[in-house]
Amino acid sequence: MSPDLKPKKWAGALRAVTLGAGSRRPLAVGGGSGLPLHTFEAAFPHRPVLALEIADVDPPRWVESVRQPWEGVLGRPAEAARRAVERFGADLLLVNLMGTHPDRGNRSPEQAAADVCAVLEAVHVPLMVKGPGAGKKQNEVLARVAENCRGEGLALHSATNEDYKTLAAIAVAYGHVLVAESPIDVNIAKQLNILLADANVDLNRVLIDPLTGGLGYGLEYTYSVMERIRLAALGGDAMLNCPIVCLEGEEAWKAKEATVSAGKEPNWGGQRERGIHWEVATAMALIEAGAEVLVLRHPEALARIRKQLDSWFSETPGGAPCR
Amino acid sequence: MPLTGLQIFKLLPNTNCKKCGYPTCLTFAMKLAAGKESLEKCPDASPESKAALGAASAPPIRRVTIGRGERALTVGEETVFFRHEKTFVRRPGLFQTFDPARLAAVERDVRLDRWRGIRIERAGETFQVDGIAVVETPGAPQAAVDAALAAAGRGFPVAILAATLPGAAAVAERVKEDRPLLVPPAGADLEGYAGLAVRLGIPLVVGAPDLRSLADRAREAEREGVSDILLEPPGADPRALHHSLTAIRRGALDRIHPGLGHPVFLRVGAGEIEKAVLGITKFASLLALADSGGETWLPLWTLRQNIYTDPQKPLQMDPGLYAIGEPNDRSPLLVTSNFSLTYFIVSTEAEATGVACHLAVVDAEGLSVLTAWSAGKFSGDRVAQALRQMKAADRVSHRTVIIPGYVPAISGELEDALGDGWRVLVGPQEASDIAPFFRDVWEPLGRELEAKP
Numbered sequence: 087m088s089p090d091l092k093p094k095k096w097a098g099a100l101r102a103v104t105l106g107a108g109s110r111r112p113l114a115v116g117g118g119s120g121l122p123l124h125t126f127e128a129a130f131p132h133r134p135v136l137a138l139e140i141a142d143v144d145p146p147r148w149v150e151s152v153r154q155p156w157e158g159v160l161g162r163p164a165e166a167a168r169r170a171v172e173r174f175g176a177d178l179l180l181v182n183l184m185g186t187h188p189d190r191g192n193r194s195p196e197q198a199a200a201d202v203c204a205v206l207e208a209v210h211v212p213l214m215v216k217g218p219g220a221g222k223k224q225n226e227v228l229a230r231v232a233e234n235c236r237g238e239g240l241a242l243h244s245a246t247n248e249d250y251k252t253l254a255a256i257a258v259a260y261g262h263v264l265v266a267e268s269p270i271d272v273n274i275a276k277q278l279n280i281l282l283a284d285a286n287v288d289l290n291r292v293l294i295d296p297l298t299g300g301l302g303y304g305l306e307y308t309y310s311v312m313e314r315i316r317l318a319a320l321g322g323d324a325m326l327n328c329p330i331v332c333l334e335g336e337e338a339w340k341a342k343e344a345t346v347s348a349g350k351e352p353n354w355g356g357q358r359e360r361g362i363h364w365e366v367a368t369a370m371a372l373i374e375a376g377a378e379v380l381v382l383r384h385p386e387a388l389a390r391i392r393k394q395l396d397s398w399f400s401e402t403p404g405g406a407p408c409r
Numbered sequence: 410m411p412l413t414g415l416q417i418f419k420l421l422p423n424t425n426c427k428k429c430g431y432p433t434c435l436t437f438a439m440k441l442a443a444g445k446e447s448l449e450k451c452p453d454a455s456p457e458s459k460a461a462l463g464a465a466s467a468p469p470i471r472r473v474t475i476g477r478g479e480r481a482l483t484v485g486e487e488t489v490f491f492r493h494e495k496t497f498v499r500r501p502g503l504f505q506t507f508d509p510a511r512l513a514a515v516e517r518d519v520r521l522d523r524w525r526g527i528r529i530e531r532a533g534e535t536f537q538v539d540g541i542a543v544v545e546t547p548g549a550p551q552a553a554v555d556a557a558l559a560a561a562g563r564g565f566p567v568a569i570l571a572a573t574l575p576g577a578a579a580v581a582e583r584v585k586e587d588r589p590l591l592v593p594p595a596g597a598d599l600e601g602y603a604g605l606a607v608r609l610g611i612p613l614v615v616g617a618p619d620l621r622s623l624a625d626r627a628r629e630a631e632r633e634g635v636s637d638i639l640l641e642p643p644g645a646d647p648r649a650l651h652h653s654l655t656a657i658r659r660g661a662l663d664r665i666h667p668g669l670g671h672p673v674f675l676r677v678g679a680g681e682i683e684k685a686v687l688g689i690t691k692f693a694s695l696l697a698l699a700d701s702g703g704e705t706w707l708p709l710w711t712l713r714q715n716i717y718t719d720p721q722k723p724l725q726m727d728p729g730l731y732a733i734g735e736p737n738d739r740s741p742l743l744v745t746s747n748f749s750l751t752y753f754i755v756s757t758e759a760e761a762t763g764v765a766c767h768l769a770v771v772d773a774e775g776l777s778v779l780t781a782w783s784a785g786k787f788s789g790d791r792v793a794q795a796l797r798q799m800k801a802a803d804r805v806s807h808r809t810v811i812i813p814g815y816v817p818a819i820s821g822e823l824e825d826a827l828g829d830g831w832r833v834l835v836g837p838q839e840a841s842d843i844a845p846f847f848r849d850v851w852e853p854l855g856r857e858l859e860a861k862p
Binding site: 123313 | 491492493527528529531532620621646647648651652655656659660665682683686687690691702703704705706707708709711712714715716718720750753754757760761839841842844845849
């Protein structure tokens with residue numbers, strides 16, 4: 087008897103989606119024809135890519151250990167972007183326009199577009215752009231950004247089941263990628279992609295955001311939903327085979343376990359190291375479950391995850407060279 | 410691989426004697442295949458048939474117990490590759506690697522006592538150090554013996570990370586009653602360690618440089634009489650380790666080689682959190698961790714809790730009144746469902762506001778607020794009853810309850826059911842809007858209430 091596994095062959099594969107166009111260095115993600123990280127039996131034309139998160143305003147909820155690497159550039163998106171790419175080696179960036187939220191600064195669509203343009207000037211990696219959350223303001227903000235930055239292949243975050251028509255139209259009109267967000271639910275993820283396809287969105291221009299539960303706060307739900315989406319995609323479901331993006335850093339750093347000081351919880355150990363471990367553990371589990379784009383927050387977490395990925399993908403194009 | 414009804418039928422005498430209670434052997438075979446009957450009911454089944462059927466119905470991954478008493482660790486008997494297929498059953502043990510070679514007895518005991526005392530409560534579970542992996546160092550034979558005795562004496566299951574066969578034997582002899590796990594060094598000759606494990610009746614870790622020899626050596630250890638085996642997967646880098654872990658689980662479930670049907674043991678060196686994450690998510694059953702301390706334990710313990718939660722059961726919180734910060738009788742009172750994901754999101758967001766508050770978690774059978782409401786589990790009457798049971802009226806003086814923004818429909822019914830001057834405030838739909846809600850709605854209201862006592 088031989089313990090050698092027969093390679094698993096699947097009917098389907100992930101779509102490959104290219105992020106960035108125009109003045110961007112394009113970055114393709116997805117396209118794999120096997121379970122995540124199963125490079126021993128399946129082909130993966132592109133490696134998972136790692137983003138860092140840049141905010142338009144000084145983020146009010148970031149704890150000191152997360153702020154520290156960004157000292158001097160918080161709330162200055164162009165400078166932060168340069169640091170994220172040049173010093174921290176991000177493959178792409180998420181510009182979080184949190185300051186446009188009516189309760190968090192209420193910055194105008196014009197200001198938002200100016201911020202994104204400034205980041206486009208500063209770096210050449212592809213951008214994801216996150217609005218203030220589903221609703222009228224988000225549509226206004228992302229519409230203006232999409233128009234002013236036409237042809238740059240931005241990934242617009244995010245269309246939802248309840249509110250997708252405006253974003254679908256502007257993504258198509260101005261040549262951007264659309265992130266389709268569903269609430270940890272395979273059926274809704276699929277339904278939303280069907281709606282987007284009906285709205286003339288090319289699914290080769292769509293990423294799925296399955297909604298990330300951070301470690302200890304619903305990670306297991308996201309983990310299993312991602313595995314199920316991947317299985318459906320590999321089984322040939324053309325409505326679920328878009329690459330997955332996880333907004334991991336944001337969720338990991340919401341946990342009190344990542345942020346509470348050792349003074350307050352002596353058994354929990356040092357906060358700085360614990361917080362980064364928390365983010366790394368969340369990120370690593372999500373990569374195993376099939377994240378193709380991972381948005382991190384702490385640069386050290388990014389460096390550690392990149393080192394892990396190099397073990398599988400050091401010869402695979404996409405993503406920054408290993409350093 | 411379980412047998413089909415027809416395969417089982419071929420193993421039966423085909424006499425249709427009805428002694429099993431079924432009209433034909435084929436009917437009985439179908440019941441067996443469905444797991445609804447036992448072969449015991451067929452008095453004429455041959456020993457060969459019994460053996461064949463027994464082997465086919467044995468769990469694909471053996472069960473192994475390490476240690477004894479209430480802290481004993483039992484692993485194995487997993488049946489799936491993906492947790493959503495059913496569930497992962499036996500959560501892996503996270504052992505603390507402990508090298509006592511250069512430690513004075515006092516310092517050794519201080520560390521063991523500290524590890525023994527660590528308790529972290531999280532979401533209804535108590536985390537603790539599951540066991541001690543004692544490092545045996547050549548030249549310091551007594552240190553490992555004493556450390557193993559001290560660990561076992563504190564109730565810890567013990568693993569022996571051996572360097573030499575005589576050294577390991579000296580340790581194992583002394584704690585053999587406590588079923589220690591014997592872990593030979595990399596590249597060790599199997600025979601000596603297998604002999605020791607057989608002689609003392611203790612579990613053994615089998616390692617090898619590649620999968621094929623791993624499976625063969627596990628088989629060999631079994632033939633030599635080792636009854637409880639853990640496999641140490643080859644893999645010098647993450648990719649190779651992931652491949653072995655995956656192949657062992659898949660190979661065991663597909664029964665491609667009997668040597669793969671054992672739980673997995675993994676050593677995790679200092680600064681290797683990522684390796685531990687890979688082990689916990691990808692099927693390892695026992696990890697010996699070099700790092701210690703909350704910053705290492707808390708993420709890993711939490712990850713294990715997440716991955717080994719039964720995905721078929723919605724994770725539920727115990728209903729009750731939870732304190733966010735240190736609330737007093739003027740603090741806001743929020744109500745939500747006991748679906749744990751809802752609870753986690755609401756409590757995290759409420760905590761982030763910096764405003765202390767009371768969070769009433771109502772038994773909604775583990776459904777989210779909107780789903781529970783549509784199913785009649787989050788009605789005004791039900792919420793009112795829950796608030797009375799948790800004596801909310803004794804905890805706040807303002808008699809105001811904030812309900813989720815998704816269920817404004819229950820506010821009238823809830824106000825009526827509570828009576829007694831209670832009023833209902835409709836809060837935000839999304840937990841992330843609790844902060845602005847506190848600022849724009851609750852605080853002005855609080856000032857108003859303060860103004861007219």
